[in-house]
Amino acid sequence: MAKGIADRVAIIGMGCTKFGENWDKSAEDMLLEATYEALNDAGITPDDVDAYWLGTLSSGNSGLTFSVPMKSEYKPVTRVENYCATGSEAFRNACYAVASGAYDVVVAVGVEKLKDSGYSGLVVGGADTDGTEPNMTAPAAFSFLAPAYFKKYGLDPKQGKEVLARIAWKNHRNGSLNPKAQFQTEVSMEQIINSPMIAAPLGVFDCSGVSDGSAVAVIVRAEDAKKYRPDPIYVKALSVVAGYGHGRFHQDYDFTTIRENVAAATDAYKQAGITNPRKEISMAEVHDCFTPTELVIYEDLGFSERGEGWKDVMNGVFDIGGELPVNPDGGLKSFGHPIGASGLRMLYELWLQFHGKAGKRQIDNPKLGLTHNLGGFPWQAVCAVTIVGKELG
Amino acid sequence: MAGIVSFGAYIPFHRLERKKIAEAFGEPGGKGEKAVANHDEDSLSMAVAAAQDALTGWPANRLAAVYFATTTAPYVEKQSSTTIAAALDCQAQIRTADFTDSLRAGTTALLAGLETVQAQGAPVLVTAADCRLGGAQGSFEKELGDAAAAFILGDQDVIAELVASYSVAADFLDQWRSQGDRTIRSWEDRFVLSEGFFPQVKAAVSGLLSQAGCRPQDLAKVVLYAPNARAHATAAKAMGLAPEQVQDPLFDRVGNAGAASVPLMLAAALEEAQPGDRILVVSQGQGSDALLFQVTDAIRKLPARRGVKGHLASKKQIAHYTTYLKWKNMLPLEAGRRPQRQRPSVPAMWRNHEQNLAFVGSRCTACGTPQYPKQRVCVHCKAKDQMEDYPFSDKKARIATYTVDYLTVSPDPPTVFVVVDFEGGGRIICEMTDTDPAQLDIGMEVEMTFRRLYEAEGIHNYAWKARMKR
Numbered sequence: 001m002a003k004g005i006a007d008r009v010a011i012i013g014m015g016c017t018k019f020g021e022n023w024d025k026s027a028e029d030m031l032l033e034a035t036y037e038a039l040n041d042a043g044i045t046p047d048d049v050d051a052y053w054l055g056t057l058s059s060g061n062s063g064l065t066f067s068v069p070m071k072s073e074y075k076p077v078t079r080v081e082n083y084c085a086t087g088s089e090a091f092r093n094a095c096y097a098v099a100s101g102a103y104d105v106v107v108a109v110g111v112e113k114l115k116d117s118g119y120s121g122l123v124v125g126g127a128d129t130d131g132t133e134p135n136m137t138a139p140a141a142f143s144f145l146a147p148a149y150f151k152k153y154g155l156d157p158k159q160g161k162e163v164l165a166r167i168a169w170k171n172h173r174n175g176s177l178n179p180k181a182q183f184q185t186e187v188s189m190e191q192i193i194n195s196p197m198i199a200a201p202l203g204v205f206d207c208s209g210v211s212d213g214s215a216v217a218v219i220v221r222a223e224d225a226k227k228y229r230p231d232p233i234y235v236k237a238l239s240v241v242a243g244y245g246h247g248r249f250h251q252d253y254d255f256t257t258i259r260e261n262v263a264a265a266t267d268a269y270k271q272a273g274i275t276n277p278r279k280e281i282s283m284a285e286v287h288d289c290f291t292p293t294e295l296v297i298y299e300d301l302g303f304s305e306r307g308e309g310w311k312d313v314m315n316g317v318f319d320i321g322g323e324l325p326v327n328p329d330g331g332l333k334s335f336g337h338p339i340g341a342s343g344l345r346m347l348y349e350l351w352l353q354f355h356g357k358a359g360k361r362q363i364d365n366p367k368l369g370l371t372h373n374l375g376g377f378p379w380q381a382v383c384a385v386t387i388v389g390k391e392l393g
Numbered sequence: 394m395a396g397i398v399s400f401g402a403y404i405p406f407h408r409l410e411r412k413k414i415a416e417a418f419g420e421p422g423g424k425g426e427k428a429v430a431n432h433d434e435d436s437l438s439m440a441v442a443a444a445q446d447a448l449t450g451w452p453a454n455r456l457a458a459v460y461f462a463t464t465t466a467p468y469v470e471k472q473s474s475t476t477i478a479a480a481l482d483c484q485a486q487i488r489t490a491d492f493t494d495s496l497r498a499g500t501t502a503l504l505a506g507l508e509t510v511q512a513q514g515a516p517v518l519v520t521a522a523d524c525r526l527g528g529a530q531g532s533f534e535k536e537l538g539d540a541a542a543a544f545i546l547g548d549q550d551v552i553a554e555l556v557a558s559y560s561v562a563a564d565f566l567d568q569w570r571s572q573g574d575r576t577i578r579s580w581e582d583r584f585v586l587s588e589g590f591f592p593q594v595k596a597a598v599s600g601l602l603s604q605a606g607c608r609p610q611d612l613a614k615v616v617l618y619a620p621n622a623r624a625h626a627t628a629a630k631a632m633g634l635a636p637e638q639v640q641d642p643l644f645d646r647v648g649n650a651g652a653a654s655v656p657l658m659l660a661a662a663l664e665e666a667q668p669g670d671r672i673l674v675v676s677q678g679q680g681s682d683a684l685l686f687q688v689t690d691a692i693r694k695l696p697a698r699r700g701v702k703g704h705l706a707s708k709k710q711i712a713h714y715t716t717y718l719k720w721k722n723m724l725p726l727e728a729g730r731r732p733q734r735q736r737p738s739v740p741a742m743w744r745n746h747e748q749n750l751a752f753v754g755s756r757c758t759a760c761g762t763p764q765y766p767k768q769r770v771c772v773h774c775k776a777k778d779q780m781e782d783y784p785f786s787d788k789k790a791r792i793a794t795y796t797v798d799y800l801t802v803s804p805d806p807p808t809v810f811v812v813v814d815f816e817g818g819g820r821i822i823c824e825m826t827d828t829d830p831a832q833l834d835i836g837m838e839v840e841m842t843f844r845r846l847y848e849a850e851g852i853h854n855y856a857w858k859a860r861m862k863r
Contacts, residue, residue: 119732120730121731121800123731128741129737130737130738130854131736131741131742131847132749132846134822135734135808136798136801136808137798139800140800140801144794144810146796148794148835197799199799199800200796200799200830244772246772249765249772249819250772250820251818
């Protein structure tokens with residue numbers, strides 16, 4: 001009988017580079033920087049590490065992408081990928097590795113170097129196809145959520161635009177308090193609403209930017225954690241769900257939700273024993289690749305009632321200082337979205353928050369944190385939900 | 394007796410006023426408008442549209458042959474009529490042929506089709522389409538228009554019988570293009586008309602009328618090719634025709650549609666024809682084909698179709714001449730910061746050709762759920778390999794949600810993408826073309842249309858898109 005993962009593994013150190021247009025840094029530079037920051041934070045050396053999991057979408061194949069710059073001495077290094085949920089996937093695999101007892105100390109590394117491509121917006125390669133897949137960009141794919149949500153819940157285009165802008169405004173405001181974020185300036189509602197169109201109704205400020213960065217976590221079994229530090233963070237739930245494209249084929253899917261979010265959250269809450277997420281989760285880092293994505297995420301994760309998410313947005317429920325801060329570090333929107341790193345960067349903010357090291361973003365006495373990491377498309381996604389907490393039990 | 398059983402037409406949605414062309418070059422004047430194919434259309438896609446119009450209420454799997462006439466085939470070497478046959482979901486046991494290189498290819502194909510009907514005793518589809526290009530600021534640019542027409546030929550339920558035909562050939566360089574020429578070359582007008590067009594048409598017409606024992610006054614309508622309005626009027630006058638006998642050449646509303654010109658006019662003539670009418674059809678291009686049709690009673694029973702009339706009525710003006718230049722790929726535009734299209738995998742195209750070209754998905758026989766693209770495991774009940782083919786092209790369709798993508802690579806951004814739900818079940822996520830982004834709404838009814846997605850490394854990739862209802 002499977003035992004689940006709750007309270008079986010712990011994070012003992014984390015590192016994270018500044019995210020942004022890191023012209024002077026290669027993927028190798030960034031993964032070394034973040035890895036050594038994490039090892040130092042855990043008080044260990046590379047010799048102490050038994051295995052590595054490397055998450056990257058397109059910045060290198062094979063574990064060699066890590067082992068060669070790191071010069072790790074014939075250690076296990078596995079490269080994983082699950083679209084934009086890659087970072088969480090690396091973390092999840094590392095957790096199971098120590099939980100299994102096969103290894104004692106494992107490091108999960110996420111890295112992405114997107115700015116070397118020279119392209120505007122994200123470009124994802126893939127297998128050879130018949131070439132008839134619609135060539136829409138990521139903003140266009142997620143932009144499908146907006147007209148559907150507005151129409152279903154009675155928002156006219158102007159109101160809808162305002163709700164989306166309020167989400168972007170929150171995340172930029174949070175990012176302005178974060179020295180590692182890509183964008184550290186507040187942006188006004190007016191600027192957001194009037195920004196040039198990318199995929200109508202989404203403008204420039206409704207879309208997360210293209211960035212470089214790396215984030216890393218060191219993981220051990222829960223019973224070993226206190227050998228390294230008095231204040232480890234315990235994993236309460238690890239959930240990953242791969243959808244089957246139901247929404248692509250079936251008219252039942254109405255583009256006001258992402259079903260994989262719901263499935264992953266349901267599983268994670270069950271693992272962690274959470275019945276009222278709005279009350280029990282202290283803070284969340286969610287996948288705001290685009291503003292309407294964050295909007296439906298609130299409802300999908302049970303932070304808001306169906307159809308009420310937009311009201312909670314306008315009432316500041318998810319602001320720092322609100323009932324349930326979401327994306328206190330600025331989110332993908334303002335921290336940036338180097339794909340392989342994002343899932344781990346989300347944990348990094350929770351790590352800082354739990355240790356009272358979030359500076360001006362500090363949330364009062366957080367107990368449970370949730371990360372939500374989403375890859376793919378609204379109709380066909382992979383979703384990873386991770387829940388961590390300060391205490392065992 | 395072999396003859397026409399059904400007909401159809403296609404005129405692209407967009408028109409360019411000639412005065413817009415003149416304005417762009419600081420010139421005065423410019424009368425009427427020309428039909429302009431969108432950047433995702435070509436002669437092949439237009440031929441499919443015209444064939445669909447002709448196939449209104451008619452099963453494509455009865456066709457024994459598909460012929461395609463054009464001077465602007467997408468490939469220099471690779472048959473287009475096979476693509477058209479695939480798009481119409483014709484059976485595999487079928488004869489196909491492309492008729493190319495001459496402006497009278499349309500009538501040549503009709504004659505060959507009628508002879509095939511006689512030889513095989515089975516119906517034949519003949520389509521003609523052209524999207525010819527003139528150099529910027531020239532007279533061809535003003536005169537030419539894009540269009541297509543299609544005819545089902547057979548020996549049963551014939552609406553217009555072929556009574557007689559007469560052809561002359563002349564190895565005459567009036568207009569031509571060589572390998573690598575994008576725009577038309579020609580010799581001077583005076584020579585082309587006085588030594589080519591007028592005498593060749595005269596020879597074919599007089600030959601036919603004499604052979605058929607028919608006089609000009611016996612003709613209800615004369616469908617006559619001409620390079621432009623003036624030559625047309627002169628030739629009609631020389632034949633001694635009264636104005637009501639002359640089929641409108643559509644120069645002012647479509648333009649000279651090349652090999653599709655005469656077929657388009659014939660379709661228009663048939664739309665108004667009465668039983669007993671004699672229709673003379675005359676093409677020209679390195680010679681002339683003359684065909685004489687007699688309309689039968691059966692024309693009264695032909696179901697309505699969009700035809701020339703419906704397509705003429707449904708249109709949108711192109712706002713800027715520069716848009717026309719972009720669609721015709723005549724401007725070296727600055728490349729966007731997005732990757733260029735990669736060539737598609739031909740094996741994948743081949744495996745999926747019925748799905749992609751004929752727009753056929755699958756329906757689960759266990760639970761009845763239609764799905765597109767074809768699936769092996771049902772999205773609803775998860776049954777494996779219990780699927781039957783399910784055509785989507787004839788299903789009513791509505792928008793479930795939409796977006797306007799300003800970032801993706803396109804010859805003419807932005808690109809509209811939609812999620813389309815079909816009556817009876819199933820949905821597709823696809824591009825929407827020929828549309829006004831300002832009018833998009835959830836629930837809006839759309840039509841599905843066969844288009845060329847792009848060309849990459851010489852491979853033309855066709856599939857279906859949504860469009861606003863015409």
